[in-house]
Amino acid sequence: xxxLFNAIPISTSSTPSPTIVRVTTTASIASNxxxxxxxxxxxxxxxxxxxxxxxxxxxxxxxGASGHQLLVAPNGADNILGNNTPFSLFNSEALQLTxxxxxxxx
Numbered sequence: 001x002x003x004l005f006n007a008i009p010i011s012t013s014s015t016p017s018p019t020i021v022r023v024t025t026t027a028s029i030a031s032n033x034x035x036x037x038x039x040x041x042x043x044x045x046x047x048x049x050x051x052x053x054x055x056x057x058x059x060x061x062x063x064g065a066s067g068h069q070l071l072v073a074p075n076g077a078d079n080i081l082g083n084n085t086p087f088s089l090f091n092s093e094a095l096q097l098t099x100x101x102x103x104x105x106x
Contacts, residue, residue: 052099
């Protein structure tokens with residue numbers, strides 16, 4: 001229940017709900033997405049991260065259980081963990097990244 005102060009509602013929660021998507025095929029993840037559940041049960045594929053902005057945080061999860069690989073690719077010249085190459089995730093593995101303009105996604 002919001003608290004009223006001078007008849008203006010003030011939310012008691014300061015944390016917005018994360019934007020969560022489910023992905024089942026090759027796709028580019030939108031910049032407003034916080035968590036991407038990527039189900040690879042139908043086969044392996046690649047998801048591409050959005051261009052990063054300072055402080056962005058993103059979590060990518062391979063929610064598949066069939067042994068297929070998920071490739072997480074950087075956008076353009078961005079790096080993931082210091083490299084401009086896709087990062088592999090297998091069954092139930094997750095990658096949580098934060099973007100820094102100097103270093104890329106870590």
